Amino acid sequence: MKIKTRFAPSPTGYLHVGGARTALYSWLFSRHAGGEFVLRIEDTDLERSTQDAIDAIMDGMSWLNLGWDEGPYFQTKRFDRYNAVIDEMLEKGTAYRCYCSKERLEALREQQMENGEKPRYDGHCRDSQCSHTEGEPHVVRFRNPLEGSVIFDDNIRGPIEFSNQELDDLIIRRTDGAPTYNFCVVIDDWDMEITHVIRGEDHINNTPRQINILKALGAPVPEYAHVSMILGDDGKKLSKRHGAVGVMQYRDDGYLPQALLNYLVRLGWSHGDQEIFTIDEMKELFTLDAISKSASAFNTEKLQWLNHHYINHMPAEEVAVYLAWHIEQQGIETRNGPELKDIVKLLGERCKTLKEMAQSCHYFYQDFSEFDADAAKKHLRPVAREPLEAVRAKLAAITAWTPENVHNAIQGTADELGVGMGKVGMPLRVAVTGAGQSPGMDVTVHAIGQTRSLQRIDQALAYIAEREAQA
Template sequence: MKIKTRFAPSPTGDLHVGGARTALYSWLFSRHFGGEFVLRIEDTDLERSTQQAIDAIMDGMNWLGLDWDEGPYFQTKRFDRYNGVIDEMLAAGTAYKCYCSKERLEKLREEQMARGDKARYDGHCRDAKCAHGDNEPHVVRFRNPQEGSVIFDDKIRGPIEFSNQELDDLIIRRTDGAPTYNFCVVIDDWDMEITHVIRGEDHINNTPRQINILKALNAPVPEYAHVSMILGDDGQKLSKRNGAASVMQYRDAGYLPEALLNYLVRLGWSHGDQEIFTVDDMKQFFTLDAVSKSASAFNTEKLQWLNHHYINHLPPEYVAVHLSWHIHEQGFNTQNGPQLVEIVKLLGERCKTLKEMATACRYFYEEFDEFDADAAKKHLRPVAKEPLEAVRAKLSAISSWTTENVHQAIEGAAAELGLGMGKVGMPLRVAVTGSGQSPSMDVTVHAIGQSRSLARIDRALAFIAEREAQQQ
């Protein structure tokens, strides 16, 4: 049997981490078995579905690298197919027209609630022989079995059973002629030959209804696997307040797709004690029987740890491509300065996100407006004038601008003055970067370049002279 899975989001908002994890699990399951993966947009909610949300879903899937073999399919383009099947069911007696008014249904609901019963349709029109004209307002209901149970072996949670007496005759076509979500899903899974439905646990109650419709159509029933919810950093259900950012917001915040994928796959799945998984590892090892039934807790610190790992372990040429996007977003030009590959190597250990790295590398390419106040107060004092002048002289004398020669110049200035490296290095750091933090001074000064480093030292010396004059 060829494995075929699907990811079927509703385009009513962005692709968030819960949906992305479901997509990842479905994608990995099909890839593990050499099967196919379908993208289906379930846009039957015409009022809430938007093109913006469709674009956001596609952008998120593409950024994560979750490619699809078929689709994207859109349910709104398949209404003729759904309605054709409903008409066949009406003729076969597996569905019927219901003419109950909203008032009758509301009164029924109130009476059931008052008795403490579960609110459900009472089958009033199920076998009624009422004389109604074809043009009278009506819905179409599925004739659900009234005896027995629906039992399915959930591939994550084990056997699950629902009594058919608990399931009422659900509406499969509304008064306006539009087919309903639960029915469209069934026909799609049938037509698209889906073998495994992997989705969130909030769909468990839909499953017995969908199975009964499939059986009424003599259609094959797929395997089902329902993934548990994700909790936020605070232990509450994941929301925008506690971590449920959209996938593209994680990109915007400076995360690599590999880090987010690695993090999401571990939110409910494990393979021994392994923490770091390449995409090839995931494809090789992922199985549904290793997915936990328990809810998973989102941990932003763990995601940052993974991102830091990938920044430093993926090829710097690849990381630099993602870094360039953030630099463009921050609006500065990198033509005059070191290659971005060098920035990744220089700042990788210091930065947990690419956004942080883009901010931190700006002084390699652009002049800064002013020195960091605290750093300047501490290190650009009159006592720093002599070390800065000494190191400037040695840097200006370099004919071959290499990291080694820059290192020797800084060391030589310190030795000449009988000072520790900190007495020379820290004023130099503030002078050329504007702040008190940077990689080692030899690689930093080398990357900034000779002429710009000298010009910045001159600016620092002028700052010290002005400060000295103010103190007199």
């Protein structure tokens, strides 16, 4: 049997963390088995579905590099197919027209709730339609079995059973002629030959209804795997208050897609004590029976730890590709400075996100006219003039501009003056970066370049002279 899975989001909002994890699990399961992965947009909710949400889903999937083999399919473009099946079901008697008014259904619901019963359709029109015509307003309902049970073996949770008496006759076509979500899903899974449905646990109650419709159609029933929800740090369902906005927000915040995928795969799945997984390792090792039945808690600190790991362990050239987007967002022109891969190597240990890295690298590319006030007050004092003049002379005399020669110039200045490296390094750091923090001075000065470093030292000396004049 060829394995075929699908990810089927509704475009009523962004691709969120839970949806991304479901997509990843479905994608990994198909890839592990050498199967196929389908992307399907379930846009039957015409009032809430938007093009912006569709774009966000597609952008999120592309950024995460979760490529699909078929699709994207759109349910709104398949209404003719759904309605053709419904018409066949009406002819065969596996569906029927229901003419019950909204008022009758509301009264029935209120009465059932007063009696402490579960609200459900009472089958009023199931076998009695003699006083109605097809032209009257009506819905179409699925004729659900009245006896027996629906039992399915969930790949994560084991056997699950629902009594058919608990399931009412589901509406499969509305009064306006539009087929309903639960019915569209069934036809899509059938037509697209989906073998395994991996989705959130909130769909468990839909599963017996969908299985009964598939059986009524004589269609194969896929296997199901329902993944537990993701909780916030406070134990409550993950929501916007936990920062759980769209997946693309994680890109905007400076996370690498590899780090997010690694984090998401471990949010409910495990392979021994291993924490770091490459995509190839995920595809090789992923199985549904290793998914936990318990809810998982989202931990932003853990995600940051993973992101920091990937920044420093992925090839710098690969990280630089993602950093370029953040550099562009910062409006930094990089033609007159070091290559971005060098920035990754310089700032990787200090920065947990690419956004932080982009915000921290301005001084490698952009000149400045003002120093950080606190750093200048502390380190650009009159006493710093002599070390700066001395180190400037040595830097100016370098003919082969290498980190080693820059280091020797700084160390040589400290040795000649008989002072610690800090007496030279800190004034130099503020002079060339404008602030009090940076990577090591040898690599920083080297990356900024000889001409620009000398110009900035001159600027710092002018600042010190002005300060002396005002004293």
